[in-house]
Amino acid sequence: MKIAIIGSGLVGATTAYSLVTEGVGRQVVLIDVNRERANAEAEDIRHAVPFTNPLEVMAGDYQDLTGARLVILAAGAGQTPGEDRIAPLRRNAEIFAEIVPRALQYAPDAVLLVATNPVDVMTHLTVQYAASCGVPSQRVIGSGTSLDSARFRALLGRHIGVDAHHVHGYVIGEHGDSEVLAWSRVTVAGMPLKHFCHQQQVRMDELVRDRIEGQVRQVAYRILEGKGATYYGIASALTRIARIVLHDERAIMTVCTAKQDVAGVNDVTLSLPHLFGGPGIISTLPLPLVPDERQKLAASAQKIRGIIDLLD
Numbered sequence: 021m022k023i024a025i026i027g028s029g030l031v032g033a034t035t036a037y038s039l040v041t042e043g044v045g046r047q048v049v050l051i052d053v054n055r056e057r058a059n060a061e062a063e064d065i066r067h068a069v070p071f072t073n074p075l076e077v078m079a080g081d082y083q084d085l086t087g088a089r090l091v092i093l094a095a096g097a098g099q100t101p102g103e104d105r106i107a108p109l110r111r112n113a114e115i116f117a118e119i120v121p122r123a124l125q126y127a128p129d130a131v132l133l134v135a136t137n138p139v140d141v142m143t144h145l146t147v148q149y150a151a152s153c154g155v156p157s158q159r160v161i162g163s164g165t166s167l168d169s170a171r172f173r174a175l176l177g178r179h180i181g182v183d184a185h186h187v188h189g190y191v192i193g194e195h196g197d198s199e200v201l202a203w204s205r206v207t208v209a210g211m212p213l214k215h216f217c218h219q220q221q222v223r224m225d226e227l228v229r230d231r232i233e234g235q236v237r238q239v240a241y242r243i244l245e246g247k248g249a250t251y252y253g254i255a256s257a258l259t260r261i262a263r264i265v266l267h268d269e270r271a272i273m274t275v276c277t278a279k280q281d282v283a284g285v286n287d288v289t290l291s292l293p294h295l296f297g298g299p300g301i302i303s304t305l306p307l308p309l310v311p312d313e314r315q316k317l318a319a320s321a322q323k324i325r326g327i328i329d330l331l332d
């Protein structure tokens with residue numbers, strides 16, 4: 021099965037490498053305006069193949085998207101230190117207006133997976149561009165808060181001494197500063213977090229929650245300060261999503277999709293737990309939130325809608 025990646029920068033190339041090391045798909049095509057970069061990345065990643073999995077990795081043009089099951093969109097300007105995720109928006113919107121229709125011309129049946137930031141707004145735009153090519157919104161998935169939820173679960177797991185796979189928790193809303201950690205919905209072994217901690221005599225007070233929440237929110241900024249970009253975590257998240265789509269796994273993750281209404285905000289794209297698989301999004305699973313979380317989700321939706329309005 022063929023996966024195409026448009027934008028062979030740090031995120032795109034690292035994702036291609038991750039697909040190879042994880043053995044997801046059969047063929048990976050890298051596309052970039054900077055063809056030399058795409059060629060070099062493909063060549064470099066090909067050298068990992070003999071040590072990992074037998075995938076074919078190539079740099080290509082849009083015609084090479086023919087037959088792709090999944091197209092990952094990672095093109096565009098990244099966030100630079102000190103810049104929020106909104107700043108590169110206009111640059112990226114223009115790029116997507118060009119690349120989405122071109123990709124769908126050659127891969128009309130593909131699922132589109134958006135990574136470019138601000139990912140909620142870029143996914144919203146991708147849905148619009150795809151709709152003008154006759155592609156339903158269910159076939160457009162944004163990586164959303166998949167990485168934030170993973171960080172949340174990892175930090176919680178470390179604190180309570182449980183493997184993160186067995187900690188269920190969700191970060192919803194914007195992939196950004198207004199994201200909402202749905203503390204009231206965290207469960208471990210079928211128990212609400214509070215009960216689990218009480219039963220296991222693990223400290224879980226406001227101080228601990230603030231520390232974990234701060235780490236989930238601030239870690240991307242810290243990485244950007246330290247090395248100028250983030251790409252390993254997102255590459256793993258994209259690889260996981262690719263596997264779910266290619267194998268029609270029907271998994272649940274907090275990816276972002278276009279919604280008609282979220283907490284009273286119309287026509288907005290943000291992350292909630294979604295069931296998805298081969299055809300793309302299968303359904304949205306609304307979380308029964310406590311009033312404070314509901315208010316924060318509404319504020320997050322409002323923020324994203326405000327940015328979309330600015331762009332309009």
Ligand code: NAD
Binds near residue numbers: 026032053054098112
């Ligand atoms: P990068 O600058 O390393 O790579 C971007 C690539 O896009 C470049 O190689 C550039 O040549 C290419 N490009 C630009 N215009 C193009 C076009 N019209 N067609 C094809 N390719 C084009 O940036 P990066 O670090 O790889 O980040 C890529 C995007 O991913 C950024 O928007 C970044 O903010 C985002 N990102 C998202 C997450 C997330 O959680 N969703 C995490 C990290 C980064």
